[in-house]
Amino acid sequence: MSIVGKVALITGGGQGIGRGIALRLANDGADIAIVDVNDEKAAAVADEVRALGRKATTFKADVTKREEVYAAIDHVEQELGGFDIMVNNAGVASIQSIAEVTPEQVEKTFKVNVQGVLWGIQAAAAKFKALGHKGKIINASSIAGHEGFALLGVYSATKFAVRALTQAAAKEFASDGITVNAYCPGVVGTDMWIEIDRRMADITGAKVGESYEKFVGGIALGRAQTPEDVAAFVSYLAGPDSDYMTGQAPLIDGGLVYR
Numbered sequence: 018m019s020i021v022g023k024v025a026l027i028t029g030g031g032q033g034i035g036r037g038i039a040l041r042l043a044n045d046g047a048d049i050a051i052v053d054v055n056d057e058k059a060a061a062v063a064d065e066v067r068a069l070g071r072k073a074t075t076f077k078a079d080v081t082k083r084e085e086v087y088a089a090i091d092h093v094e095q096e097l098g099g100f101d102i103m104v105n106n107a108g109v110a111s112i113q114s115i116a117e118v119t120p121e122q123v124e125k126t127f128k129v130n131v132q133g134v135l136w137g138i139q140a141a142a143a144k145f146k147a148l149g150h151k152g153k154i155i156n157a158s159s160i161a162g163h164e165g166f167a168l169l170g171v172y173s174a175t176k177f178a179v180r181a182l183t184q185a186a187a188k189e190f191a192s193d194g195i196t197v198n199a200y201c202p203g204v205v206g207t208d209m210w211i212e213i214d215r216r217m218a219d220i221t222g223a224k225v226g227e228s229y230e231k232f233v234g235g236i237a238l239g240r241a242q243t244p245e246d247v248a249a250f251v252s253y254l255a256g257p258d259s260d261y262m263t264g265q266a267p268l269i270d271g272g273l274v275y276r
């Protein structure tokens with residue numbers, strides 16, 4: 018059972034977890050589209066995919082803009098000759114106390130993390146239906162989608178919302194043969210966590226690196242997560258072994274949050 022020859026689109030695939038997912042799905046045999054606001058980084062990942070012997074394309078799009086998400090999927094279908102797997106991975110962190118958070122921060126975080134995922138689900142489901150075949154939609158939630166963390170309250174709210182969208186979409190699209198699931202990573206040492214740690218240091222007076230180490234210290238498996246750890250689970254969600262699973266958002270966090 019495999020995804021050889023399938024076409025996967027990864028939003029926010031220009032770096033971090035998205036890059037890890039792109040390379041893993043390419044290694045699994047899929048052709049890959051990288052959709053990101055950062056075109057240069059997307060192009061570099063596309064080159065890595067081609068070096069693995071798979072086709073790749075890129076499309077510059079901001080996931081908060083509905084029309085750009087639809088255009089990205091049209092482009093991918095034309096360039097790669099199909100469209101089977103949608104990974105709504107793009108996201109931004111927001112690090113601020115509830116006492117201090119501003120309307121602008123709330124709006125930006127919800128726009129990218131919630132609306133971005135919503136447009137990705139909507140556009141992908143429409144395309145799968147137009148193509149007349151089944152599809153897989155996979156969304157980025159987080160441990161913060163299962164537990165609210167201090168200074169990550171707004172971010173946590175967006176990641177809870179991703180789980181809600183995942184459940185609702187799973188129910189709405191089940192009869193079309195479309196499954197919708199999410200992945201909930203823990204602490205992955207990407208640029209996002211560098212920013213979280215730096216902002217937590219600014220706000221709390223902790224040393225740079227301290228907040229990250231504190232979070233990692235709570236992980237039962239004793240180490241931070243890698244993008245490859247996350248990608249291994251996304252590979253399962255993208256493939257036929259998960260065909261009987263929908264509406265779920267499992268924690269893949271090394272044993273940090275228990276639900």
Ligand SMILES: NC(=O)C1=CN([C@@H]2O[C@H](COP(=O)(O)OP(=O)(O)OC[C@H]3O[C@@H](n4cnc5c(N)ncnc54)[C@H](O)[C@@H]3O)[C@@H](O)[C@H]2O)C=CC1
Pocket residue numbers: 028029030031032033034035052053054055058078079080081106107108109110129133157158159160201202203204205206207208209210
């Ligand atoms: N790093 C971590 O520890 C965790 C991350 N996550 C989630 O995993 C996903 C990926 O995280 P990381 O790789 O760590 O983040 P990152 O910050 O390293 O990379 C995010 C990527 O998304 C792109 N992006 C941001 N806004 C965009 C937009 N509006 N439209 C298109 N692309 C956009 C960026 O250009 C970048 O390439 C996010 O949804 C994040 O919330 C979840 C749990 C833990």
Ligand SMILES: CC(=O)C(C)=O
Pocket residue numbers: 110159160161166169202203204205209210213
């Ligand atoms: C970035 C993220 O989702 C956490 C809570 O580590």
